[in-house]
Structures are given as C-alpha cells and as structure tokens.
Amino acid sequence: MIPTRILLLTLMLAAPHAVSAQAPGRDACNVEVDITDRDPHGANVRAAPGGSIVTALKNPAGDGWIVVHLTAQQGDWFEIDRAVLIDLDQDKEQGKESVIFQGRGFVHRGVVGAGGLQNGAVIYRDHATSSAKLDGHASGDQAVELLGCFGDFAKVRVKAGIGWTRQLCTNMVTTCS
Structure with a gap:
C-alpha cells in the first residue's frame, strides 16, 4: 500500500508542474x-x-x-x-x-496595430463566426486598437466596442475595400 500512496503523491505533485510547463495565457x-x-x-x-x-x-x-x-x-x-x-x-x-x-x-x-478595417468588416462578440455580431458592416476608415489575437481573429477596440474580426486592413496607404 505504501508504494501506491507514493505513486499517488508523486502524480499529484507532478500534475501542477506539467501544466506550468506550458506558457500560461x-x-x-x-x-x-x-x-x-x-x-x-x-x-x-x-x-x-x-x-x-x-x-x-x-x-x-x-x-x-x-x-x-x-x-x-x-x-x-x-x-x-x-x-x-x-x-x-x-x-x-x-x-x-x-x-x-x-x-x-x-x-x-x-x-503593432492596423491602419483600419476592410470596408464592411464584420466584428463579432467572440472569436467565432457563429457568435453574435457587434457590427455587421463596420466602416473601414475608423480607428482600430489591436488588443489581442486568437486563431484567425484579431481582438480589436472600434467605435462599436470591443470585438473580434478577421478583416484588418494592413495597407498603410489606402483603405481596404
């Protein structure tokens, strides 16, 4: 029975270290x-x-x-x-x-950031196209603050609020349409 306790204790102590080996967040x-x-x-x-x-x-x-x-x-x-x-x-x-x-x-x-959005960009409430839309047809020339990223989505702050899009404009000369 002692070896089982030692094994369980070892597994319990090792589990948090295995998780912390991954980059948090x-x-x-x-x-x-x-x-x-x-x-x-x-x-x-x-x-x-x-x-x-x-x-x-x-x-x-x-x-x-x-x-x-x-x-x-x-x-x-x-x-x-x-x-x-x-x-x-x-x-x-x-x-x-x-x-x-x-x-x-x-x-x-x-x-880092973006010069704007593609004209008519969709801004979602979450990083999935199945989530509700924050703005279904966003103006391309508005100020965009980059907050984060997840998958193919950028988390942004725009006039309508904070949401997620896949339609950033990375052309610093013209608006994207």
Whole structure:
C-alpha cells in the first residue's frame, strides 16, 4: 500500500508542474498586423517577452510600412515568425515586399496595430463566426486598437466596442475595400 500512496503523491505533485510547463495565457493565432511604432530606431523584436533584443524592425527608406505575422499572444506580448517590409515605388500603386525578419521573436502590443478595417468588416462578440455580431458592416476608415489575437481573429477596440474580426486592413496607404 505504501508504494501506491507514493505513486499517488508523486502524480499529484507532478500534475501542477506539467501544466506550468506550458506558457500560461498563451493563445495561438494566425494574424497579420502592421508595425505602428514611430521610433526612428525601429520596433524591438525580443527573444522572449521582455527579454533581450534580437533585432529592430525599421523602414530605412521611410516610404512603405512593415507587416508582421502573429503566431501567438502571451499577455501584452505577441510572438511573431516573420516581418515583411512593404517598400513603395512612387510610380506604382503596390509596393515591393521583402522579408526583413524570419524566426521566432516577440513584440510588445504597443508597437503593432492596423491602419483600419476592410470596408464592411464584420466584428463579432467572440472569436467565432457563429457568435453574435457587434457590427455587421463596420466602416473601414475608423480607428482600430489591436488588443489581442486568437486563431484567425484579431481582438480589436472600434467605435462599436470591443470585438473580434478577421478583416484588418494592413495597407498603410489606402483603405481596404
């Protein structure tokens, strides 16, 4: 009987450690957003939330913008796996894209966002298309504050309130329609 008690005690003690080995509050996502940081030195990409700086994402020409791919959120930090510089050519409507970061890194929520919404975007109350709509036909040119991400959805604050959408506009030159 003693070995059973020891086994049960071992399992009870090991269970909380197994759960804590996973990142608490980490939500996987698949969302593209803009770097909105205006710092001329660029937006810092870190090795871990609040950790050492790996690189700074900056637009050397000043024309264009940077789009990052969010793969997860942990508190106020977003995990990214790539950043793309959209460099505008003055004679063309669309810019040239070049990857400026690839790998695993973290950016703070304060340096990312969206230029707006796609015109007619649907804002849901939860991160599922089956949830109630907060706004069934949102204006594309309104202010959008990025709050989080989950799956293919971005959590945003817009005129109608706080909700979830898959229709961010990551074009810093024109509205998305």
